[in-house]
Amino acid sequence: MTDLESFSARLKSLTDGRASAPRVKDGIMNLVLDVGGLSAERRDAVAAAIREGGLLVPGVKDVRIAMTAERKPLRIIAVASGKGGVGKSTLSANLAVALKRLGFAVGLVDADIYGPSQARLMASEDRKPQARDKQLVPVDSPLGVPMLSMAHLVEPGKALAWRGPMAGNALSQLIDADWGDAELLVVDMPPGTGDVQLSMVQKHKPAGAVIVSTPQDLALIDATRAVSLFEQTQVPLIGLVENMAGYSCPHCGEISDPFGTGGAEAAGSAMGMPFLGRIPLAIDIRRRSDAGDPPAAGDDASGRAFLAIAEKVAAWLRA
Numbered sequence: 001m002t003d004l005e006s007f008s009a010r011l012k013s014l015t016d017g018r019a020s021a022p023r024v025k026d027g028i029m030n031l032v033l034d035v036g037g038l039s040a041e042r043r044d045a046v047a048a049a050i051r052e053g054g055l056l057v058p059g060v061k062d063v064r065i066a067m068t069a070e071r072k073p074l075r076i077i078a079v080a081s082g083k084g085g086v087g088k089s090t091l092s093a094n095l096a097v098a099l100k101r102l103g104f105a106v107g108l109v110d111a112d113i114y115g116p117s118q119a120r121l122m123a124s125e126d127r128k129p130q131a132r133d134k135q136l137v138p139v140d141s142p143l144g145v146p147m148l149s150m151a152h153l154v155e156p157g158k159a160l161a162w163r164g165p166m167a168g169n170a171l172s173q174l175i176d177a178d179w180g181d182a183e184l185l186v187v188d189m190p191p192g193t194g195d196v197q198l199s200m201v202q203k204h205k206p207a208g209a210v211i212v213s214t215p216q217d218l219a220l221i222d223a224t225r226a227v228s229l230f231e232q233t234q235v236p237l238i239g240l241v242e243n244m245a246g247y248s249c250p251h252c253g254e255i256s257d258p259f260g261t262g263g264a265e266a267a268g269s270a271m272g273m274p275f276l277g278r279i280p281l282a283i284d285i286r287r288r289s290d291a292g293d294p295p296a297a298g299d300d301a302s303g304r305a306f307l308a309i310a311e312k313v314a315a316w317l318r319a
């Protein structure tokens with residue numbers, strides 16, 4: 001072990017893991033210290049101890065510590081559904097964009113490792129994430145939401161062969177990336193309620209979960225499984241979103257309801273969950289999603305539907 005490596009190891013216990021790995025160049029040691037939640041006194045004491053130890057590393061003439069401003073802890077919002085194809089990815093992308101519009105520093109993780117779609121939804125397919133100190137650095141998307149998806153890391157289709165533990169590790173790497181100033185992470189969960197979902201929830205402890213369902217009874221029955229996964233793991237349920245609720249006519253804008261109305265709202269309240277709103281089945285939502293142009297960036301009817309849901313989520317987060 002080099003002197004620098006043994007200093008790095010000591011640094012961990014000295015700072016409770018708040019310091020980045022130190023780098024030395026031209027005799028100057030640089031590191032970042034997260035001082036969120038520390039009193040000024042404690043902060044100064046930790047910095048002095050780092051300086052003292054750093055100067056003992058051979059070749060180091062100066063130690064520079066960049067203290068990060070009071071950082072809010074990263075809160076995870078898990079977007080989940082009991083089954084695939086109900087619009088979980090569409091909601092996640094638009095929720096992230098809408099929450100950013102509402103002033104949150106938000107990142108997006110595509111945890112749907114078997115069928116990642118966020119890179120396409122957010123028009124970031126051509127980006128490749130870098131790694132810094134063994135940590136992934138999220139890619140930028142055109143709307144300014146930093147994000148990570150398995151689609152950024154593997155060739156299309158390759159992730160499909162992964163088994164549970166490998167999939168779980170890959171997912172953790174995405175969530176444990178260097179999210180910089182982000183205070184919120186919207187996580188598009190894999191569909192269903194299996195082991196990968198359960199271990200993600202246990203390990204990363206989301207602040208809350210949003211459940212997506214379509215209005216059909218069968219989808220609602222599946223949604224109750226997602227609800228019980230979060231209940232079992234004591235993750236608060238932010239609420240239920242009904243997607244593809246009624247059909248919005250592309251010609252006249254009139255909404256018809258082939259599956260009836262109010263089913264999801266009633267099912268949500270039966271499960272003791274707030275209702276966050278409904279998104280109509282609209283051709284422009286599908287077209288714009290395929291084109292990497294999330295409707296939540298605009299103020300038309302589809303954009304407003306997503307914004308209204310994001311406002312409820314924002315109110316929950318601020319409560």
Ligand SMILES: Nc1ncnc2c1ncn2[C@@H]1O[C@H](COP(=O)(O)OP(=O)(O)OP(=O)(O)O)[C@@H](O)[C@H]1O
Nearest residue numbers: 084085086087088089090191280281282285286289
């Ligand atoms: N409100 C909507 N109106 C029209 N099309 C929609 C709507 N919501 C989602 N879609 C379309 O339905 C398809 C499935 O949506 P999406 O990929 O978001 O579902 P998902 O639940 O994430 O699916 P999976 O679990 O398979 O990843 C996509 O083609 C999407 O564009």
